[in-house]
Amino acid sequence: MATHFNTPGAHTPAAPPGAAAAAARSRGNPTLTWIALAAALLLALVAPFQLYPVFLAKALCFALFACAFNLLIGYVGLLSFGHAAFFGSAAYVTAHAIKVWGLTPELGILLGVVTAA
Structure with missing residues (x-):
């Protein structure tokens, strides 16, 4: 059974004209990306001294959770x-x-981890 995947000489059709320009535009504004990166770096340097470490850890856990959903769904x-x-x-x-x-919070969290595992 021959399909276009295993037929000798078969090739992938070319992208439509303007596809490269559309792909470049969809990446966003590079200036805005650099500003966001600089703000994140500044936050990473200042946050341990200005925010509660527990709050920062919770925020990072939720950010990791959101990144996982972005990867899976997006x-x-x-x-x-x-x-x-x-x-x-x-x-x-x-x-x-x-x-x-x-229970103490430490034991409660440990019990929650065991429950989820």
């Missing part, structure tokens, strides 16, 4: 609510263990 096109289910169940068990059972 680039791959895979919509998975499994990550949110594990994250939500761990948060629920942690809050319940700390508030109702009276």
